[in-house]
Amino acid sequence: MFDERLTRQRQHKTIRHFTDRQVPDMVMARLITVAQHTATSHYLQSFSVISITDQHLREQIAQISGQTYVAGNGHLLLFVIDQHRAAMLATAPDMAELGSADKFLQGASDALLAAQNTVNAAENIGLGTVLLGSVLNDAKRLIALLHLPTLTFPIIGLIVGYPDQETQAKPRMPQRCLYFENGYTLPQTFQADMQAYDGVVRDYYATRGTNRREETFSHLLTRSATTSPAKRRELLTTLHAQGFLTT
């Protein structure tokens, strides 16, 4: 029997459609307070969160993401790696230090841990969530839209809201294909496990409630690598333009 205190997380489902009931500002502020209390590298809180309340701006972000639901209901947030705030302090260290791979990874860690903690908080109070990597489909444009200064980078989006759909949890790969002991050791059964998993994924897509289609894990993987939006290939250039990964 699975521990009931873990049931919600064990059955996590992404929600993309929300009712028109607004999440009160007070609730949003509480979620951000939780985000602020996420573990943070060196206690430096190297992230910011941008709340999108302007519908025109939101529609432009939806365009970038290529997902119409991004312009729909629910409250949209962008989690931003932030070393700019540090650079603005009277006692700021020099900018070159803040643009290092080290500082980028610290900021990415702070921002992404905070985003997931916000997801858990939202779901704890009955809200649904969808994390949006698709906001990086045109990172340069998103940076311009949000007036993001150098030493910042929008790493992920998140919509929280009152669920307006039922979804099913997607089956995950066998645990032994990703959980190893004392070193990186794919199991001897790896190829067979993944073939079997292709079948599990095929069954899921063929029998789920809506939007059924023919699909396998292998195909998703190949498709993702070969058909990613063109501007995602410019991410490294955009990271450099923001002053990151300079050393």
Next chain:
Amino acid sequence: MFDERLTRQRQHKTIRHFTDRQVPDMVMARLITVAQHTATSHYLQSFSVISITDQHLREQIAQISGQTYVAGNGHLLLFVIDQHRAAMLATAPDMAELGSADKFLQGASDALLAAQNTVNAAENIGLGTVLLGSVLNDAKRLIALLHLPTLTFPIIGLIVGYPDQETQAKPRMPQRCLYFENGYTLPQTFQADMQAYDGVVRDYYATRGTNRREETFSHLLTRSATTSPAKRRELLTTLHAQGFLTT
């Protein structure tokens, strides 16, 4: 009044010292199952987790981190960005695609979101946690110790265990210094807010239960930028050596 369903997250505290009671393998497997059910970019599950059970290996990781408690009680996990598994599939896309900044950020997102979800799961069942960015103090050595192949990268460590200490939550910066609306807009009060926050941090360090010292936020920030371990400056080189951020 803060929503009681958010109290634990609102009062999150890092635990670094654990009793010698082992976390049962069954519980660890459940935590990893939760990690697996974290939202994942394109459903690709681009991360792995390495469980450290060998004490000699663990002592070497503690050396890297510079923290003796890393070799102590509790169960140590390493969360790893993983595009190698994808490359091993019979239907694998070509390696150059998997080494892109895009794929690195997707893997970092998957791994870090899963790490935080594991933290929330562990704390939901009464365990304490500490996330370890310090494992990157010598990423090259860690990669060698864990036999990590190209297209993988250890992004963060985590210890979970039964708490053996009381700690206090650290005060966070004013919300308006990191939570913005429709764009990146530091408040006009920013410099004054941060000066006031320096005072709050000074008070926290001067009055906390143990290890009191003179400290401010500004000082932490400057110190972090100027005194980081030498090998953290080699992170970009190590990322490239692992095949990442090539395009």
